[in-house]
Amino acid sequence: MQAVLATAALAPSVGNAQPWRLVRIRSAGCRAALAAHVDASNARAAERYAGEAGQAYRALKLHGIREAPELLAVYCDERPRAGQGLGIATMPEMLRYSCVTAVHTLWLAARTRGLGMGWVSILEPQAVTALLDVPDDWTLIALLCLGYPAGPSDLPELERRGWQAREPLADRLFER
Numbered sequence: 001m002q003a004v005l006a007t008a009a010l011a012p013s014v015g016n017a018q019p020w021r022l023v024r025i026r027s028a029g030c031r032a033a034l035a036a037h038v039d040a041s042n043a044r045a046a047e048r049y050a051g052e053a054g055q056a057y058r059a060l061k062l063h064g065i066r067e068a069p070e071l072l073a074v075y076c077d078e079r080p081r082a083g084q085g086l087g088i089a090t091m092p093e094m095l096r097y098s099c100v101t102a103v104h105t106l107w108l109a110a111r112t113r114g115l116g117m118g119w120v121s122i123l124e125p126q127a128v129t130a131l132l133d134v135p136d137d138w139t140l141i142a143l144l145c146l147g148y149p150a151g152p153s154d155l156p157e158l159e160r161r162g163w164q165a166r167e168p169l170a171d172r173l174f175e176r
Ligand SMILES: Cc1cc2nc3c(=O)[nH]c(=O)nc-3n(C[C@H](O)[C@H](O)[C@H](O)COP(=O)(O)O)c2cc1C
Pocket: 061, 062, 063, 116, 117, 118, 119, 120, 121, 122, 155, 156, 157, 158
């Protein structure tokens, strides 16, 4: 895991500010509280779907917080000391985008080692921030579950389960 984290920390960032703050969740109490919070958020999200769609939604596995060997929260420090503000005068959100590059780098580093990663977004960021007791001016970017996949698959799980298939790139590519 250290090697995966060290690779993530090589990600590019605006002003080389390295605004990511990585919180490795080690405490069983934190993990249980996060799982309960996401389950509750997910139950509320399920109410958006009626009938068959609701049944299909409830059958999806949308987090692995209880069983993942590694649980990691990625935050963005909105006022990083590093970088001296370079590149964020007009687009301060570049700090958050930089954190996403770190998440993606982490994802690829994990996959090269056979690890799978799930990004959990069905949550209230403020509640997670309070649970993890991190500074208020850090913005939650991602809650990540890492572990070895149950089996290999070339298809995204949501495609395998008939929720959403990948669509042709041509539908999303534009020229001007
Ligand atoms: C920004 C982002 C947010 C995501 N949020 C969720 C989520 O809340 N729950 C979930 O099951 N998958 C979520 N995913 C997708 C999973 O991370 C992904 O499906 C998982 O890694 C399993 O890989 P697979 O889709 O190739 O099977 C999210 C992905 C991204 C990029």
